[in-house]
Amino acid sequence: xxxxxxxxxxxxxxxxxxxxxxxxxxxxxxxxxxxxxxxxxxxxxxxxxxxxxxxxxxxxxxxxxxxxxxxxxxxxxxxxxxxxxxxxxxxxxxxxxxxxxxxxxxxxxxxxxxxxxxxxxxxxxxxxxxxxxxxxxxxxxxxxxxxxxxxxxxxxxxxxxxxxxxxxxxxxxxxxxxxxxxxxxx
Numbered sequence: 001x002x003x004x005x006x007x008x009x010x011x012x013x014x015x016x017x018x019x020x021x022x023x024x025x026x027x028x029x030x031x032x033x034x035x036x037x038x039x040x041x042x043x044x045x046x047x048x049x050x051x052x053x054x055x056x057x058x059x060x061x062x063x064x065x066x067x068x069x070x071x072x073x074x075x076x077x078x079x080x081x082x083x084x085x086x087x088x089x090x091x092x093x094x095x096x097x098x099x100x101x102x103x104x105x106x107x108x109x110x111x112x113x114x115x116x117x118x119x120x121x122x123x124x125x126x127x128x129x130x131x132x133x134x135x136x137x138x139x140x141x142x143x144x145x146x147x148x149x150x151x152x153x154x155x156x157x158x159x160x161x162x163x164x165x166x167x168x169x170x171x172x173x174x175x176x177x178x179x180x181x182x183x184x185x186x
Contacts, residue, residue: 021134109145
């Protein structure tokens with residue numbers, strides 16, 4: 001029997017969330033969204049990343065049905081989750097997004113569903129592995145009981161490898177025929 005999870009205001013992840021890796025700087029997008037000029041620039045950058053190939057492995061709710069509706073896509077993501085920008089440490093180029101949804105689960109602590117997307121030019125270069133390793137290291141510093149969950153389509157071999165390299169294991173009881181759920185307990 002599955003334990004009921006309830007959405008709650010994020011306590012572990014917040015607007016001040018940020019960490020760095022060797023090549024990336026990861027920070028919450030709240031400040032950029034609050035400033036009209038920076039918001040417009042970010043929406044343009046996201047529209048450049050959300051190609052059909054990038055969207056192919058995203059769950060249906062994250063699909064962008066019309067490329068002209070990036071503003072709506074950003075608003076929806078901001079309303080439902082915590083979103084962190086993944087930027088190049090040197091040039092500040094937007095490389096992708098890290099999407100986190102935090103839930104409180106009775107008797108088990110905090111559960112964080114993770115999702116990420118990277119621009120296609122970054123695929124196969126270790127950015128995904130580095131990003132998730134940075135996230136895990138940052139969350140370990142919180143010294144709290146946290147379960148990380150990442151859902152992956154079974155044919156998305158690259159993302160499966162990213163999770164496995166970072167210590168995630170298949171959660172068969174949370175998986176189905178087309179989507180596999182991977183978990184890591186911190």
